[in-house]
Amino acid sequence: MSFWFWHGLRRGIQSTRYPRRAEAAPGVSPGCPVNTEFESDDEAQRAAAICPVDAIIAHGRSAFVDLGKCVHCQRCHLCIPTPMNWDAGYEWTRLPAKQIECAILPSAFSKSMHIMVVDAGDCGACLHEVKQLNNPLYNMHRLGFFFTATPRTADLLLIVGPVSENMRGPLLKTWEAMPTTRRVMAVGSCAITGGVFGHNFMCAGGAGSVLPVDFEVPGNPPPPLAILHGLLVATGRKSVTKNELVPEGRS
Amino acid sequence: MASVTGASLVLFFLACAGGILLSALSGRKRAPLVIAIAGTLSSLLMVFAAATVLVTGQSYEAALWTLNGFGRLTLRLDPLSAIFLLAAGIVYFSVSIFVRNFIKDQLDDAYPTHRYGVLYFALMASVVLILVASDAPLFLISWECMSILCFLLLNYDLRQQSDKTAGYIMLAMSEAGFLAVVVAFLVLGRTAADLSFSALSAAAAGLSPQALWSVFLLGFFGFGVKAGLVPVNFWLPRSYTAAPSIFIPVFAGVTLNLGFYGILRLNADLIHTGYGTGVLALVVGSITALVGILYATTDNDMKTMLAHSSIENAGIIVAGLGAFLIYRASGHPVAAAIALSAALYHMLNHSIYKTLLFQGTAYVEAETGTRDMDQLGGLSRLLPGLSIIFLVGCLAISAVPPFNGFVSEWMTLQALLRSAVLSSTSIRIVFALCGASLALTAALAVTCFVKVYAMSFLGIRRGTWEPRLHARAGARFSLGFLAAVCLLLGTLPTYVLPVLNRTVEPLAGASVTTSLVQPFFTATAENGQLPPAFLQDFHNLGAQSGKGLLPGRGLVVLLRGLEANPVVFAMSPSYSVIALAVLLLLAWFVVTRLTRRSAVARRALWAGGIPRLLPQMTYTATGFSNPVRVVFQAIFQPNITEDTRQTVAVHFRTAIHRQREETHVVDRLFLEPVGAAMQWIAGFLAGMHHGRLNAYVTYVLAFFLLILFLYRGT
Numbered sequence: 034m035s036f037w038f039w040h041g042l043r044r045g046i047q048s049t050r051y052p053r054r055a056e057a058a059p060g061v062s063p064g065c066p067v068n069t070e071f072e073s074d075d076e077a078q079r080a081a082a083i084c085p086v087d088a089i090i091a092h093g094r095s096a097f098v099d100l101g102k103c104v105h106c107q108r109c110h111l112c113i114p115t116p117m118n119w120d121a122g123y124e125w126t127r128l129p130a131k132q133i134e135c136a137i138l139p140s141a142f143s144k145s146m147h148i149m150v151v152d153a154g155d156c157g158a159c160l161h162e163v164k165q166l167n168n169p170l171y172n173m174h175r176l177g178f179f180f181t182a183t184p185r186t187a188d189l190l191l192i193v194g195p196v197s198e199n200m201r202g203p204l205l206k207t208w209e210a211m212p213t214t215r216r217v218m219a220v221g222s223c224a225i226t227g228g229v230f231g232h233n234f235m236c237a238g239g240a241g242s243v244l245p246v247d248f249e250v251p252g253n254p255p256p257p258l259a260i261l262h263g264l265l266v267a268t269g270r271k272s273v274t275k276n277e278l279v280p281e282g283r284s
Numbered sequence: 285m286a287s288v289t290g291a292s293l294v295l296f297f298l299a300c301a302g303g304i305l306l307s308a309l310s311g312r313k314r315a316p317l318v319i320a321i322a323g324t325l326s327s328l329l330m331v332f333a334a335a336t337v338l339v340t341g342q343s344y345e346a347a348l349w350t351l352n353g354f355g356r357l358t359l360r361l362d363p364l365s366a367i368f369l370l371a372a373g374i375v376y377f378s379v380s381i382f383v384r385n386f387i388k389d390q391l392d393d394a395y396p397t398h399r400y401g402v403l404y405f406a407l408m409a410s411v412v413l414i415l416v417a418s419d420a421p422l423f424l425i426s427w428e429c430m431s432i433l434c435f436l437l438l439n440y441d442l443r444q445q446s447d448k449t450a451g452y453i454m455l456a457m458s459e460a461g462f463l464a465v466v467v468a469f470l471v472l473g474r475t476a477a478d479l480s481f482s483a484l485s486a487a488a489a490g491l492s493p494q495a496l497w498s499v500f501l502l503g504f505f506g507f508g509v510k511a512g513l514v515p516v517n518f519w520l521p522r523s524y525t526a527a528p529s530i531f532i533p534v535f536a537g538v539t540l541n542l543g544f545y546g547i548l549r550l551n552a553d554l555i556h557t558g559y560g561t562g563v564l565a566l567v568v569g570s571i572t573a574l575v576g577i578l579y580a581t582t583d584n585d586m587k588t589m590l591a592h593s594s595i596e597n598a599g600i601i602v603a604g605l606g607a608f609l610i611y612r613a614s615g616h617p618v619a620a621a622i623a624l625s626a627a628l629y630h631m632l633n634h635s636i637y638k639t640l641l642f643q644g645t646a647y648v649e650a651e652t653g654t655r656d657m658d659q660l661g662g663l664s665r666l667l668p669g670l671s672i673i674f675l676v677g678c679l680a681i682s683a684v685p686p687f688n689g690f691v692s693e694w695m696t697l698q699a700l701l702r703s704a705v706l707s708s709t710s711i712r713i714v715f716a717l718c719g720a721s722l723a724l725t726a727a728l729a730v731t732c733f734v735k736v737y738a739m740s741f742l743g744i745r746r747g748t749w750e751p752r753l754h755a756r757a758g759a760r761f762s763l764g765f766l767a768a769v770c771l772l773l774g775t776l777p778t779y780v781l782p783v784l785n786r787t788v789e790p791l792a793g794a795s796v797t798t799s800l801v802q803p804f805f806t807a808t809a810e811n812g813q814l815p816p817a818f819l820q821d822f823h824n825l826g827a828q829s830g831k832g833l834l835p836g837r838g839l840v841v842l843l844r845g846l847e848a849n850p851v852v853f854a855m856s857p858s859y860s861v862i863a864l865a866v867l868l869l870l871a872w873f874v875v876t877r878l879t880r881r882s883a884v885a886r887r888a889l890w891a892g893g894i895p896r897l898l899p900q901m902t903y904t905a906t907g908f909s910n911p912v913r914v915v916f917q918a919i920f921q922p923n924i925t926e927d928t929r930q931t932v933a934v935h936f937r938t939a940i941h942r943q944r945e946e947t948h949v950v951d952r953l954f955l956e957p958v959g960a961a962m963q964w965i966a967g968f969l970a971g972m973h974h975g976r977l978n979a980y981v982t983y984v985l986a987f988f989l990l991i992l993f994l995y996r997g998t
Contacts, residue, residue, distance in 0.1 A: 151893075183890065184890060185890060202893075202895060203893030203894070204893075206888065206890070206893050207890075207893055209887040209888070210887065210890035213885075
């Protein structure tokens with residue numbers, strides 16, 4: 034005989050308390066580098082040089098981080114004498130570069146948002162993290178987020194992957210099939226900038242070149258809590274963290 | 285008025301004879317026109333003759349010559365015949381117009397069309413003769429003519445071997461039924477003065493209950509063959525599928541009804557039996573309905589599906605007749621009148637919408653070359669007019685208001701619910717079970733016809749056929765006419781019920797008009813037709829709307845109960861159709877007002893993001909009906925064989941073929957055991973035939989001695 038009911042009661046709630054309380058469990062986030070002010074120009078140059086994906090741009094003594102490219106390899110954190118500052122959190126959601134206004138969904142969606150996930154050439158990592166949102170630990174249903182299988186009932190289009198040529202058509206069709214008052218969220222550095230795939234003849238280099246993206250969740254892959262933060266931002270229940278981006282024309 | 289009826293009948297037979305002669309004499313090209321003109325004329329005369337009898341309530345009688353040994357042949361067109369004649373007339377009117385456009389498509393060059401015309405009119409004449417015959421010999425002769433002509437028309441188009449088998453099965457079953465009916469008449473006629481129906485009816489009063497039971501059973505199953513009742517209906521789907529498409533409406537709309545006519549005439553009019561026979565009819569009817577609709581839902585051939593659906597409707601009608609017999613035998617004339625009028629109403633409705641659907645199928649087949657629902661699809665864009673008319677037929681047959689099927693099925697179920705008036709608990713339980721079965725049937729009918737319409741007319745084209753668009757004005761007129769009749773019969777039941785009452789009142793002993801059509805138009809608080817308080821309530825509800833504008837008693841079908849429960853059941857399709865129209869308009873108005881500001885963007889249909897929706901990816905008719913197939917597996921008992929081809933190991937399969945073979949439940953439970961028993965008896969008897977002369981001489985001698993022994997005294 035199974036005592037799952039009893040076991041469940043005895044264990045209590047295992048889900049994360051986020052967003053009411055920050056999640057402090059070890060390993061929930063790989064962390065990411067943040068903009069750092071070094072002692073000298075050389076140190077900044079070294080940090081920029083060690084980054085394999087050109088996510089760090091040195092400008093004078095400062096090293097700016099473009100999170101849309103970062104792959105959390107930690108070389109800038111562990112492999113240079115003066116490491117970059119490191120953010121162990123997960124609230125990384127940001128707006129696309131040229132967007133100033135945060136296009137949150139109307140308040141009617143704040144407790145019920147249906148999400149259509151499109152795998153636009155993803156390696157599987159981001160999709161895997163997105164899938165974790167449904168597990169008991171993250172349990173996004175408690176926050177009123179639901180995955181849906183049809184764009185006809187979807188409010189948010191969640192794109193993972195750099196938008197390969199074969200997925201460009203289906204992605205556009207999905208977007209067109211969604212009723213208005215819809216938002217687009219690019220999850221993962223591939224969906225934001227093309228990531229390691231970049232922009233080439235078989236790859237659009239990010240969802241932004243195909244669709245008007247409203248929110249970006251950086252990370253490669255972003256941890257589930259980062260995606261959850263993105264969803265909360267989309268419904269207006271969290272605000273976008275003010276990332277100091279690379280100043281225009283300085284790189 | 286009787287002379288007018290007689291004259292129109294004589295003119296009808298003249299028109300038929302003219303049709304036969306002209307079709308025989310005219311060439312291939314002219315024959316369809318002859319069929320159309322003579323057919324329309326004779327069917328209008330049929331309708332006219334029936335209408336005069338139904339409107340005036342006066343029967344028409346005529347005595348023909350005396351046939352040696354059979355007595356005098358007499359004709360009599362009474363209201364019971366007239367209602368069936370009316371249905372036949374409407375069907376023939378539509379078919380005669382429809383046939384003209386299709387006769388060339390359907391019949392190969394090898395078959396001369398004028399011969400078809402001869403058979404067509406001969407069948408029409410024999411059908412009317414069956415309906416107006418008033419003595420057993422004339423009735424039986426014309427019945428036999430009808431059976432043979434049906435067989436000839438069915439086998440008119442002998443291109444496939446299966447057609448021939450179907451025709452022979454039908455002929456064999458018709459003959460078996462005919463023999464049963466002959467025996468029934470013989471049992472009845474043993475004590476009768478002559479073989480006229482009136483004499484037989486008088487003789488029936490003196491028969492023992494056992495003799496009446498045997499007459500009932502012989503007649504019920506003899507006529508049940510034509511009416512498509514379980515277990516003698518296995519010929520019906522086979523022959524309907526094999527028959528030429530232009531001819532099946534006559535099968536479904538006319539000759540099927542002759543079965544009900546026979547049952548009513550012999551088992552309800554000529555003899556009066558106890559309620560046991562009614563229970564039998566009710567149970568057989570309910571089982572027939574359920575079996576019919578189950579096979580209709582799972583079949584993908586439009587013609588076969590409609591054939592099974594005819595069986596279902598026959599079941600509903602016979603269940604109504606059974607309820608009528610029970611109520612009549614137990615002394616509840618009002619309930620009996622409701623049940624009989626429901627059955628007759630359903631008979632009339634079924635003739636009309638089934639003709640519509642079969643003609644629609646013929647139209648579809650002529651346009652596309654197929655009638656397999658898995659191959660069709662997307663016809664609504666190709667044939668928008670036909671699509672709407674076919675939808676009307678589907679809605680009518682699935683009992684959706686405001687069309688006619690709703691009224692009669694509702695009345696049938698209400699008639700079954702009247703079993704509350706019966707005293708016997710066991711019969712009430714039978715009624716409840718049969719009512720549940722009929723309700724299940726009604727629900728499955730909706731599934732079935734949603735499938736037919738959705739799979740054939742909506743979606744995208746699945747098959748490889750190419751549309752062959754012909755202009756068919758006549759066919760469209762014929763279909764439109766039937767759809768209009770469906771709507772009229774569905775919205776104006778209070779004008780149909782008084783017409784049916786001419787037939788119902790003599791048989792049931794109570795008027796369905798006075799019990800169901802309440803006089804809201806004529807009643808006032810003073811004249812006492814209705815209690816003032818009751819009248820006031822219904823006037824407040826608007827039951828007198830239309831008073832002064834419309835003739836008749838009212839537009840509400842309502843059965844009044846006792847003081848505690850003044851309304852047993854009530855409906856008014858006439859008012860509800862107006863209310864529905866107003867609500868639709870209102871909804872449309874509100875929606876357009878609300879969405880005035882918002883722009884509508886039209887994009888390609890969402891199909892999972894695939895580049896192109898292929899026909900193989902869409903929902904098929906088989907898939908749609910599969911839940912029914914799975915749920916009722918105990919009845920279908922399919923024989924599933926799986927053929928799996930593997931390449932390397934067990935896990936790597938290249939193809940799985942699933943074959944599903946079904947034997948119809950009637951074949952399995954009735955035909956096959958009977959056939960096996962026959963084989964066994966034949967095998968036993970074959971042992972005697974070993975070819976030795978001496979033994980045969982011994983048989984003759986033994987038999988001779990046996991006869992001498994048996995008749996030793998006389």
